Amino acid sequence: MNNKKEILDYLKKSQYDNLNIINFIESYSIHxxxxxxxxxxxxxxxxxxWSYISSKSKNELQLIKGKLTKEDKCFAIIEDWMLPILTEEAKVKWKLSTTRLILTRDVDLPKSTCKTENLTLEDSKFIYDNSDYKELLSIDYIKxxxxNGISSCVRINGNPVAWGMTQDDGAIGFLHTLPEYRKNGYAKAxxxxxxxxxxxxxxxPFVHIEESNENSMKLAMGLGFQKDRMVHWLEIE
Structure with missing residues (x-):
């Protein structure tokens, strides 16, 4: 079982566990x-x-680790229990940790009172310049x-003042409102x-939110997202 269709069919048997890896496989070239x-x-x-791993077994994760090469440095959606195994005897260059929250299909959502529209490529640099994660982003990735993803924004006088879009794994992310436009319901819209x-x-729909981001956590949970698990992105040297 080492081809795309068979792997996807297998992963979809536990769809909620494997949301990220499924979406990534369906959106990008996997080698x-x-x-x-x-x-x-x-x-x-x-x-x-990126390397993605779906596992519930320490023994199998050890076997996978033994198959890694020197080129395999970036890991996505790594669960807490995986970290000690993957980082043993390795120096972590950077790590981003978030809580994954999932919206179940039967949640009733309120109606938005704000007009929204899609982002355009002309917005890319502006989004990058106003990001809190410049060290992990590039303008090319935003473009x-x-x-290829899903986007939304609130515009005033033709310029985005609040925006969001899906990440490479399908998660709703990039959510940001310019400071002077906050508390107007734009992030919710x-x-x-x-x-x-x-x-x-x-x-x-699912999101990744840092625990320290109280406003985003409150917004997500107020809309019915439920906490699922901690996940990490990291790069080892």
């Missing part, structure tokens, strides 16, 4: 598929060369996401529009 016991290991490229569009694409 390595492998099943190790009940675990799955893939490699693909979006803004970086790729605007082109953008999030509701993104949820609607994600559902229209027959996908499950």
């Amino acid at each position: 390595h598929f492998e099943r190790v016991g009940d675990s799955v290991f893939i490699k693909g490229t979006s803004d970086r060369k 790729e996401r605007i082109t 953008v999030t509701l529009d993104l949820i609607k569009k994600v559902k229209s694409a027959q996908k499950i």
Whole structure:
């Protein structure tokens, strides 16, 4: 079972567990598929060369680790229990940790009172310049996401003042409102529009939020997202 269709069919048996890796496989060129016991290991490229691992077994994860090469430095959606195994005897260059929250399909959502529209490629630099994660982003990645992902924004005088779009794994992200436009419901309007569009694409809406981001956490949970698990992105040297 080392081809795309078979791997996807297998992962979709536990769809909520594997939302990220499923979406990534369906959206990008994957150059390595492998099943190790009940675990799955893939490699693909979006803004970086990423390794994704779906596993519930420490023994199988150890076997996967033994298959890693010196080129396998960036890991996505790594669960807490995986970290000690993958980072043993390795220096972590950077790590981003978030809580994954999922919106179940039967949640009733409020109607937005704000007009929203799609982002355009002309918005890319502005979004990058106003991001809190410049060290992890590039303008090219933002352009790729605007082109191939799902986006939404609130505009005033032709300029975006609040926006969001889907990440490379399908998660709703990039949510940002310019400071002078906060407390107007714009972030909520953008999030509701993104949820609607994600559902229209027959996908499950989910987000990743840092625990320290109280406002985003409150917004997501107020709309019915439920905490699922901690996940991490990291690069090892």
